[in-house]
Amino acid sequence: MRYIGNKENVIPRMYEILIHKGIAGRSLFDFFSGTTSVSKFYKRLGYTVSSSDFMYFSYCLQKAYIENNSTPTFERLLPLPIVSPLKSCASPLDRVIAYLNELEPEEGFIYNNYTPEGTYHLSQPRMYFSNENGKKIDTIRQQIERWKNDNLLLGNEYYILLASLIETVSFYANVAGVYAAFQKKWDPRAIKPFILRPIEIISNRQENRAYHADSMKILNQINTDILYLDPPYNERQYAPNYHIL
Ligand SMILES: C[S@@+](CC[C@H](N)C(=O)[O-])C[C@H]1O[C@@H](n2cnc3c(N)ncnc32)[C@H](O)[C@@H]1O
The missing domain is CATH 3.40.50.150 (Vaccinia Virus protein VP39)
Structure with missing residues (x-):
């Protein structure tokens, strides 16, 4: 990072x-x-x-x-019909990550505050993340929180998913290193489609x-x-x- x-x-x-x-x-x-x-x-x-x-x-x-x-088993989450079809991936963490990567992008806090579309009303719209990547980050973050609130994550599973998101965000942020300011031109890293990566356990x-x-x-x-x-x-x-x- x-x-x-x-x-x-x-x-x-x-x-x-x-x-x-x-x-x-x-x-x-x-x-x-x-x-x-x-x-x-x-x-x-x-x-x-x-x-x-x-x-x-x-x-x-x-x-x-x-x-x-310990390696997360997601024993409450994986039996759910919505997640269980993703059986081909190697580990439970990979299956959950694959599911999160497939979600439809939805607008949220990151999109509304740190992407050009979400901040179009500002004199200099913000370019921390591309519009699509901002939505994907929001979707994944909101889904993790919903699972937590629904008591579907055990032990450190919540933090393992958050850590995966935090680590991945760094690879797509349109910043020179720190988040005090964004770059005024798109860095090639920031316009690649956002793909969540699992952390090492x-x-x-x-x-x-x-x-x-x-x-x-x-x-x-x-x-x-x-x-x-x-x-x-x-x-x-x-x-x-x-x-x-
Ligand atoms: C130089 S960085 C440490 C970098 C770290 N060794 C690494 O390899 O990533 C200093 C860190 O100290 C934290 N920090 C500063 N004052 C602190 C305090 N009183 N208690 C806990 N953390 C503090 C900052 O948030 C920052 O993450």
Whole structure:
């Protein structure tokens, strides 16, 4: 994911430094979790991971990638006649994703606020998403919420679907990197038809925990060997740059 400070590319180097300095432990608290890149890395190594961030989208990713340890079965959703014909796909998650990808696009919050048609009345209509992709994002987001309200999603299934949507949105947004502004010409990525992609499910059989919090306020609750601190690089918070996510 494009995110200021995403440590995806430098984590192996950071790990080398940790080993080199003899910093030992089996648990890590990712205090400013963001995209969860660091948490995912240590979870894969078998560490017990706690993660926290102010941003709600980060919490969704944390619940799906970090706290969740099981492949979703969608046992309430898949028997429904509307979803069950999609049997040829490999896993329950793939079947649900395939179903969401087939829904008729409907107008909603993203279409009405972040696409040119939805904001035609503004002097500069917004070009965050193409009209069709804006509707598809709305359809998928609204369907996930309806399933949740109808009690059809168990455990972390809700967050796994939200995380899939959040990750996919990044591939179609017409922004240079942050959502503070859109580009005035269409980036080729933004005009491709939106196709929802499933996230990777990571399991390490530890009791990993996700928090949507000011990490300072929960610090006393976390029992950890290693504290990983990657704060914002200046006094500006992240919400104005990532509000859409
Ligand atoms: C530099 S980014 C971290 C990037 C992360 N390491 C990654 O690889 O994606 C800083 C993060 O800290 C979060 N943040 C800032 N102040 C916070 C606080 N007091 N408690 C929790 N999260 C905070 C921001 O929302 C942002 O996601």
